[in-house]
Amino acid sequence: MNKRAKRIVVKVGSSTVTDATGRLDHENIKVLVEQIAATWAQGTECVLVFLGAIAAGLERLGLRERPKEIAKVQAAAAVGQGLLVHEYTALFRGHDIHTAQVLLTQFDMAHRELYLNAKRAIGELLSMGAVPVVNENDTTTVEEIKFGDNDTIAALVAVLVEADLLILLSDTDGLYTGDPRQGEARHLTRVDEVTPEIERMASGIGTDFGSGGMVTKIHAAKIAGAARVGMYIADGRDPQVLQKIMNGREIGTYFVPKKKRVPGRRLWIGFGRAVKGRVIVDDGAVRAIVHDGKSLLPAGITGHAGAFGIGDTIEVAGPDGTVVARGSSNYAAAELTGIKGKRSRQIADALGEDFSEEVIHRDFMVVF
Numbered sequence: 001m002n003k004r005a006k007r008i009v010v011k012v013g014s015s016t017v018t019d020a021t022g023r024l025d026h027e028n029i030k031v032l033v034e035q036i037a038a039t040w041a042q043g044t045e046c047v048l049v050f051l052g053a054i055a056a057g058l059e060r061l062g063l064r065e066r067p068k069e070i071a072k073v074q075a076a077a078a079v080g081q082g083l084l085v086h087e088y089t090a091l092f093r094g095h096d097i098h099t100a101q102v103l104l105t106q107f108d109m110a111h112r113e114l115y116l117n118a119k120r121a122i123g124e125l126l127s128m129g130a131v132p133v134v135n136e137n138d139t140t141t142v143e144e145i146k147f148g149d150n151d152t153i154a155a156l157v158a159v160l161v162e163a164d165l166l167i168l169l170s171d172t173d174g175l176y177t178g179d180p181r182q183g184e185a186r187h188l189t190r191v192d193e194v195t196p197e198i199e200r201m202a203s204g205i206g207t208d209f210g211s212g213g214m215v216t217k218i219h220a221a222k223i224a225g226a227a228r229v230g231m232y233i234a235d236g237r238d239p240q241v242l243q244k245i246m247n248g249r250e251i252g253t254y255f256v257p258k259k260k261r262v263p264g265r266r267l268w269i270g271f272g273r274a275v276k277g278r279v280i281v282d283d284g285a286v287r288a289i290v291h292d293g294k295s296l297l298p299a300g301i302t303g304h305a306g307a308f309g310i311g312d313t314i315e316v317a318g319p320d321g322t323v324v325a326r327g328s329s330n331y332a333a334a335e336l337t338g339i340k341g342k343r344s345r346q347i348a349d350a351l352g353e354d355f356s357e358e359v360i361h362r363d364f365m366v367v368f
Contacts, residue, residue, distance in 0.1 A: 005164040005246065007045040007126070010036065011154030015171035016236030017052040023059050024052060024084075028237065030091055032169075035242040036131065037095035044246065045126045047161055049134045049154040050088070056080030081135065088133050098130035103137035109156055109272040119160050126161070149213075155220035159227040159267055166224045167245060168217055169236030174253030175214065177201060191255045194222050194368070196322050221255040222368050223271050228261040230254060262366050269313055270326040270366030277306025277333055278315040278323075279340075279359065286318045289325055290367055295358040296327070298347060301340040308333050316360065327365030330356040 012032060019025045036046050054073060057080030058066060067073055085101045092099045102122060108114045125132045134157055136150070151168060158166040178185035178201070191198060202214040217233055224231045234241050234252030244251045262270070281289075285300025296316060308314050309332045316325040331339070336359070339347050344357055 005044055007047075007161060007163045008039070008165040008167060009047045009049060009154055009158040009161065009163045010167045010242070011049040011150065011169065012051060013150070013168070013170040013236055014051045014055070016169050017050065018055050022055055024056050026087070029087065031239050032236070033088065033091040033095070035240070037092065037097055039242050039246055040095075040097060040131070042246070047122065047126070047132045047134060047157060047163070048088070049150065049157055050084065051135070051150055053077045053080035053084055053135055056083045085133060088131075092131060098128070099133050100125045100130045102132045102134045104134060104153070104157075105137050106274050109160075109268075110274055112268065115160070115268055115272050122157075122161050149216040151216040151220040152223070155223035155229075155231075156271055158224050158229045158231075159271055162227075163229050165245075166220070166229050166231040167242070168220065168231065168233050169241065170217070170233060171236065172214075172233065173235040173238075173251070174233045175202065175218075188253050189250055191221070191253060194218055194225065194255065196320075199322070225255060225257045226262045226270065226366055226368070227267055228257045228259075230257045266364065266366050269328050269364055273313040275315055275326065276312035277304060277308035277329075278317055279304045279336070280317050280319070280321075283319060285316075286324055289316065289365070293362060295362040296325075296360040296365070297344075297357065298336070298339045298359055299341060299343050301336065301359065304333055304336050304340065306333060314360070316365075323368065325360070325365050325367045327360035329360060331359055 016032065017025055017029055036048065040046055054066065054077045057076030057078065058064075060079050060083055061076060063076065067076070081101070081103070085099070089099045102118075102125075104118065108118055122132050122134075134153070136153055154166060154168060157163075173187070175188045175191065175198075176185040177188065180187075199215075199218055202218040221231045232245055232252045232254050234245065238244070238251075241251065279296070279301050280303040281296065281300045282302055285296060288294035288300065289296060302319075304314075306314070308329055310330060312329055313326055314329045315323045316327065317323045347357075
């Protein structure tokens with residue numbers, strides 16, 4: 001199956017590129033590049049999403065620990081990004097492969113034109129035989145436009161470039177039924193669907209399994225799966241991890257993508273834009289959205305949070321808090337206060353006949 005993958009995204013967790021002291025592990029970076037080069041030589045295009053820029057900057061600047069001041073962290077990232085890209089460039093050059101640095105922020109994903117520009121640029125780089133080396137622009141990024149975690153960056157990049165496979169390399173060899181460091185836990189080699197049970201399982205596992213924790217990896221699997229991108233979580237310290245995956249060996253945990261791909265614009269609305277709020281819906285609305293393919297109507301809404309406006313992306317959560325969908329809201333948060341739980345006739349009486357029956361139309365919604 002994986003031998004047919006023509007384009008993959010490989011995300012390298014911090015535990016893969018740094019040692020126990022937090023300094024760069026240059027030997028393992030070299031091994032990683034060798035694996036990507038071998039995969040490239042077999043006809044598979046690869047996009048590399050990397051971490052370690054801040055660690056590289058701290059090491060070069062002689063700082064023993066990560067500063068608390070944001071400006072100093074950004075300065076370390078600025079130094080480290082150049083160092084790491086130089087290292088990757090030199091190592092890939094040894095395999096006669098070009099590289100190109102690509103820095104992204106949530107802002108680039110949230111605006112349709114910038115999103116499409118990034119998509120075209122990375123596609124052109126791949127067609128020219130260059131490995132795009134992608135990272136969040138930590139030098140200038142502020143909290144409002146950060147992705148939040150690097151697993152999400154990798155999943156969004158996989159959606160952006162229409163990858164066949166997303167591989168998250170971490171310090172764990174996959175998903176377990178519990179925390180393997182705290183007792184017996186069964187390793188899962190395959191997850192056919194990210195169910196609430198799987199999400200609860202992940203939330204009980206320590207968050208120091210890689211940079212983002214297991215919860216963010218499961219979220220990445222949901223994003224990738226909606227775009228029909230299969231995903232692996234695997235041990236980044238295995239010197240043959242990519243070759244094993246590409247050869248179809250049973251390794252790590254494989255997340256099966258959905259059978260039907262969500263259209264590109266809906267993917268962008270659901271995952272490319274920052275989430276500005278959330279609506280809570282009753283069980284009937286959950287069934288209508290998830291199982292019956294319906295739009296979200298005001299009648300099913302029991303509550304909401306966040307200062308979102310018309311056109312903003314919001315989450316839809318069931319009574320237990322499980323997020324079942326995302327989409328573009330036809331109402332601002334303030335407007336929902338007066339219409340939530342009401343039927344169309346009641347809303348018409350309150351707002352007049354010129355109103356939207358759907359809070360989120362099905363065509364502008366992604367269901368998890």
